Each structure stands twice: as C-alpha cells, then as structure tokens.
Amino acid sequence: MTKLTRPLRSVLYIPGSKPRALEKARTLACDAIIFDLEDAVTPEEKASARDILAEALKTGGYGARLRIIRINGLDTEWGADDARAAAGMKPDAILLPKVGSPADLEALAELVGDIPLWAMMETPAAMLNAPAIAAHRQLQAMVMGTNDLAKDLQTRFRPDRLPLMAGLGLCLLAAKSQNIAIIDGVYNAFKDDAGLQVECDQGRDMGFDGKTLIHPAQLDVANAAFSPSQDEADLARRQIAAYEAAQAGGQGVAVVDGRIVENLHVATARETLAKLDAIASLTAE
Numbered sequence: 698m699t700k701l702t703r704p705l706r707s708v709l710y711i712p713g714s715k716p717r718a719l720e721k722a723r724t725l726a727c728d729a730i731i732f733d734l735e736d737a738v739t740p741e742e743k744a745s746a747r748d749i750l751a752e753a754l755k756t757g758g759y760g761a762r763l764r765i766i767r768i769n770g771l772d773t774e775w776g777a778d779d780a781r782a783a784a785g786m787k788p789d790a791i792l793l794p795k796v797g798s799p800a801d802l803e804a805l806a807e808l809v810g811d812i813p814l815w816a817m818m819e820t821p822a823a824m825l826n827a828p829a830i831a832a833h834r835q836l837q838a839m840v841m842g843t844n845d846l847a848k849d850l851q852t853r854f855r856p857d858r859l860p861l862m863a864g865l866g867l868c869l870l871a872a873k874s875q876n877i878a879i880i881d882g883v884y885n886a887f888k889d890d891a892g893l894q895v896e897c898d899q900g901r902d903m904g905f906d907g908k909t910l911i912h913p914a915q916l917d918v919a920n921a922a923f924s925p926s927q928d929e930a931d932l933a934r935r936q937i938a939a940y941e942a943a944q945a946g947g948q949g950v951a952v953v954d955g956r957i958v959e960n961l962h963v964a965t966a967r968e969t970l971a972k973l974d975a976i977a978s979l980t981a982e
C-alpha cells in the first residue's frame with residue numbers, strides 16, 4: 698500500500714451515535730476523522746449508530762478530512778454487519794479494533810473488498826505480531842490503542858509512558874519498515890492542555906505522524922506539535938542551500954550551525970518542506 702502523503706496530525710474520534718458531534722466535525726480543524734462504532738457507542742445504540750453515521754456520510758461536508766470508520770471486532774455480534782455497512786458508506790478507510798494478526802485483516806478484507814484498512818494496535822499479541830500486521834497488503838495505517846494496551850499490560854498511567862514504550866517502539870519499527878502511517882494513542886484528560894502537549898511532543902519526537910484525539914479542544918495542540926515549526930523550516934532551507942553550495946564546490950558535506958549536513962540530512966529537510974506544503978494545501982481547501 699502506498700504511503701499516505703496527506704497530513705495526519707490530528708485524527709479525531711467521533712462517536713457514530715452523536716449527531717451533534719457528527720455535524721460539528723464538518724467545521725473542525727482535524728486532518729482526519731475516525732467515526733466510531735466501537736467503544737464510544739453503547740451496545741443499545743450500535744445498530745442506530747450505523748444508520749446515523751450512514752446518513753451523515755451521505756450528506757457529506759467533511760471536506761478534505763480523511764474519513765475512517767472504526768467498526769466493532771469481527772468476533773462481536775456487530776462486527777460483520779458493521780463491516781458490510783461501512784463498506785457501503787464508501788469511507789477512505791475502515792479501522793479494525795484489537796487486531797491480533799494479519800488473519801484478522803484478511804477476514805475483514807474478505808467482507809469489504811479492496812478498501813484501505815487501518816489497524817488498532819492495542820493488545821500484547823498485536824505488539825508481538827506488529828511486523829506481520831504491518832506487512833498486510835491492504836494496511837494503510839496503524840493506530841495505537843494505548844487505553845486497551847495499558848489495561849492488558851496492567852500498567853499505571855505515567856506522564857513519560859515508560860510502561861508502554863516497548864509496544865510503541867515495536868509498532869513504530871513495524872510501520873516504518875513498511876512505509877505506512879502510524880498514529881499515536883489518545884490523551885484521556887481532555888481538559889489538560891499541558892499534559893497533552895507533553896504527550897504530543899513525545900509522540901512527534903518518536904516519529905508518529907499524528908495523534909488520535911477525543912475532543913475538539915485537543916486539536917490546536919496536536920496540529921501545532923505535528924507541524925514543522927518555523928525554526929525547523931528555516932533550518933531545512935539553510936541545510937538544502939548549504940549542501941547545494943557544497944556540492945557545487947565539489948564537496949559532499951556542508952556545515953550548518955556547527956553540524957554536518959550530508960545527503961541524508963537533505964532528504965529529511967526536503968521532507969520537512971514537503972510536509973509544510975501539504976499542510977498549506979490542506980488548509981487552503
């Protein structure tokens with residue numbers, strides 16, 4: 698599956714059962730929306746949520762935001778019906794929770810055809826099988842489910858997320874090795890901007906493409922954290938210019954701000970500028 702080139706800085710969960718939130722999302726500054734039929738929807742509302750969501754997606758108005766539907770697991774009483782209904786809604790991708798192995802994705806692909814698939818990575822088995830899951834031909838992105846993972850690992854919450862680091866690292870390695878997108882887990886305390894900032898900065902430093910969010914109040918922090926800063930953009934431009942000047946002078950290495958710049962650093966600099974362009978064209982739409 699070719700890598701998504703569009704920004705995925707902010708990926709907002711919206712309960713499929715909440716018409717007001719589905720309406721509001723048409724105006725929110727998120728790069729992608731996960732329309733949720735799983736944990737955010739009560740068992741009593743599972744069937745009606747499908748209908749509410751189908752109507753919302755038929756009405757449209759979500760603009761350039763990527764539209765992903767999270768269905769219930771195929772081992773639940775709702776999963777297969779969700780999968781068929783979701784495929785009919787023509788989303789940009791379908792997200793399967795609690796993926797344990799590539800066989801889970803294969804079972805979904807048999808139901809929904811060639812729609813791009815996303816995988817919730819949120820169980821110990823998923824961490825151990827991450828390379829095989831990432832290699833599934835239809836997989837476009839991994840999404841960390843840090844609540845379920847913390848539950849299964851019986852960890853305590855820590856601002857540094859030390860107990861989750863092994864799992865986060867394994868999934869990052871797997872996703873990067875297959876050149877697919879990977880989105881960090883949610884920050885539950887949606888009124889704690891400072892805590893969210895720390896977690897977004899950590900996720901960005903680790904190489905995640907963006908963060909999943911649960912409330913509109915979290916959008917600005919995530920969008921800023923996963924956008925290249927002005928300083929990063931300036932440095933990228935100076936690195937490219939210095940390297941090109943060095944090359945013109947027959948050198949393979951330049952020096953900027955006391956640090957060497959080689960072709961691999963220039964590749965990163967070009968990616969930074971391409972990301973800025975992609976963000977600019979997204980916000981212009």
Ligand SMILES: CC(C)(COP(=O)(O)OP(=O)(O)OC[C@H]1O[C@@H](n2cnc3c(N)ncnc32)[C@H](O)[C@@H]1OP(=O)(O)O)[C@@H](O)C(=O)NCCC(=O)NCCSC(=O)C[C@H](O)C(=O)O
Pocket residue numbers: 709710711712717718719721722733736737817819841842843844845846882883887911912913
């Ligand atoms: C957390 C909430 C229950 C809070 O809801 P509420 O009390 O209604 O919030 P506010 O009154 O502050 O809402 C203000 C307005 O914003 C709209 N709103 C709220 N949340 C959303 C949203 N997610 N998307 C779009 N719009 C939203 C309200 O409608 C208000 O609008 P207005 O009337 O115009 O003022 C609630 O935010 C919520 O339900 N969030 C989503 C929770 C969710 O999706 N959970 C499941 C995903 S997390 C997960 O499962 C991760 C993973 O699987 C794991 O294991 O880690």
Ligand SMILES: [Mg+2]
Pocket residue numbers: 736794817819842844845
């Ligand atoms: Mg979960």
